[in-house]
Amino acid sequence: MACEVGEQxxxxxxxxxxxxxxxxxxxxxxxxxxxVAARQVVERLAASGQPVYGLNSALGANTGAVLADGDLEAYQRRAVRARAVGVGPAWDTATVRAMQFARIAGLARGGSGISPAVLDACIALLNHQVHPQVPRMGSISVADLPQLSHLALPLFGEGQAEWQGDVLPGAIALQRAGLQPVVLGAKDGLALISANAATTARAALVLHDVSAALHSWLAAIALGFEGFRANLSPLHAAAVAARPATGQIEVASQLRSLLQGSVLWLPGAARRVQDPVSMRVVAQVHGAALGMVQSARAQVEIELNSAADSPLVLADEGLMLSNGNFHLPALALSVDACALALAQTSSMAVARCLRFMSPALTDLPLQLTRHGPAHSGFAAVQKTLTALWSEIRLRANPASLDFIPISEGLEDHACMAWTVVDKLGELLQRVHYLIATELLVAAQAVDLRGTATAEMGEGALAAYTRLRAIVPVLDEDRPLGPDIDSVYQAVAAGHFNLFNLSLAKAA
Incomplete structure (x- = not known):
């Protein structure tokens, strides 16, 4: 079934x-x-001679310069070409499809004044799986002009596009897909590119994956609780409800469900009265991260369902108004907050892994090897953990303040949402590696302790079983980098998101 846009x-x-x-x-x-109603307003104003930004008045530093009546359509093509200044490797197909979808959704709201035929061409391009080549870098999120220009070029037979695995000139890609180049009318070019659909699309994909990663992380933590024989009192429903900070009740509930059936719930099962802070405050820190992600997701969905064009066509009033709805400070700030939150959860994960190396805390062999000082066990993994933490910490730095004025000083503020989202995607890759490492460490602890599977919580056991289907227990020293890579692939694919896989039920 097709996903309908424009109403729901x-x-x-x-x-x-x-x-x-x-x-x-x-x-x-x-x-x-x-x-159609919005387009009628555009055509009426184009014929009226009344100066309107982007319709019969030039863009950027040329604002106010009047365009010749006979040049309105050609100007729209030139406007797209001139702003196709993105650089770097092309985005993957899924990201490009997300951009196409996000722009179609915005155009369908009726505020752009786009020609119906051009909107239909956008939909046909997506449905015929003609995927424009969109470079990675260039947007400052004062509308994603570079990315959306590259996205638009194949519509009128220019640029490059992928079709059935081949990267082709735009005109040839259209021909092979059985499509015709579209003719842009007044304002059509600006309607295609004057939006933040690229940032919105990329943010949606990244935040979707961050949400899945947080669930996978809880599976690794639950397995670690089994290996540590942790005290589960911090997860008690009444304890977290006594101070209902953002997300902590939900996270504690999810951990309780993952540990359902564990002997750790029995009196006296925990080895210690009080565990390290990195184990005691999982609900609080992961709850805060969950809250930040939920806030950012809400901002993305506002963008997906809005007409954020400038100028905006108000069909009921017969007006076109310049405005600031192209600006995304709320989205940029919320995604920056997600990066900071993931850095907090990451620092705790590194701390938990390092605690497992210490016999004084775990009653397990030094560096998780039963063979003594002649073997290294997980000792060198501490270097990997430190390197991952450094990479994550670097990408947690806010990017929403990093702008300079351009266009003769007219564009003197930018929220840099595109860069903010891009670095969160890079940070997430490192988080996936960190989750994979924590899973390996936790499973090794379970094996060294000799924990019976019948004693483990349902979710923790599911995580252990999936992990051991990928890599065996570490006995004799072997290269652990390939093991981490293998588990990383499974984590990134969502195989440890037990909630998504319906292997854990809400407590």
Whole structure:
């Protein structure tokens, strides 16, 4: 079934299906009337001679310069070409499809004044799986002009696009897909590129994956609790409810479900009265991270369901208004906060892993090897953990303040949301490696302690079983880098997201 745009509320899950599962898109019946009405306003104002930014008045530093009547359509093509200044490697197909979907969703809201035929061409391009080549770098999120320009070029037979695995000139890609180049009318070029659909799309994908990673992380932590024989009193429902800080009740509930059936719930089962802080405050720190991610997801979904064009067409009033809805400070700040939150959870994960190396805390062999000082066990993994933490810490630095004025000083503020989202994606890759390492360490502790599977919580056992299906217990020293890489692939693919896989139920 096609995902309809223009009427129903669109969430991140809908975008992910279109991007990664190649679900087709259709314009909702009621949306077409709004698009047509907005287009009529554009055509009326274009013929009126009244100066309107981006319609018959030039863009950027040339604002106010009047365009010749006969040049309005050609100017739209030139505007797209001139802003196709993205550089670097092209984005993957799923990301490009997410960008296409996000822009179609915005156009379907009826505020852009785009020609219905051009909107139909955008939908056809996506549904025929013609995927423009969009470079990675260039946007400062004062509209994603570079990325969206590259996204738009193949619509009128320019630029490059991937079709059925081949990267082709835009005109040839259209031809092979059975499509015709579209003719841009007044304002059409600006409507295609004057939005933050690229940032919105990329943020949706990254935040979807961050949410999954947080669930996978809890599986690793639950397994670590089994290996440490941790005290579970910090997860007691009444304890977390006594101070209901952001997300902690939900996280504690999820951990309780993962540990359902564990002997650690029995009186006297824990080895210590009080464990290290990195184990005691998981609900608080992961709860805060969950809250930051939920806030950022809400901001993304606002963008997915808005008409954020400038100028904005108000069909009911017959107006086109310049405005500041292209600016994304709330999204940028919330995603920066997600990066800081993941750095907090990461520092605790490193601390937990390092605690497992110490016999004084765990009653387990030094560096998790039963063979004594002649073997290194997990000793060198401490270097990997330190390197990952450094990489994560670097990418947790806020990027939303890093801008300079451009366009003769007219564009004197930028929230840099594109960069903020991009670095969160890079940070997430390192987090996946960290989760993989914590899973390996926790499983090794379980094996060295000789914990019976019948004693483990359901979710912790599921994580252990999946982990051991990928890598065996470490006995004789061997290269652990390949083991971490193998588990990383499974973590990134969501194989340890036990909630998504319905292997754990809410407590």
């Amino acid at each position: 509320w669109l969430g991140i899950d809908e975008l992910v299906r279109v991007a990664r599962e190649r679900e087709p898109v259709a314009l909702a019946p009621g949306a077409r009337g709004r698009v």
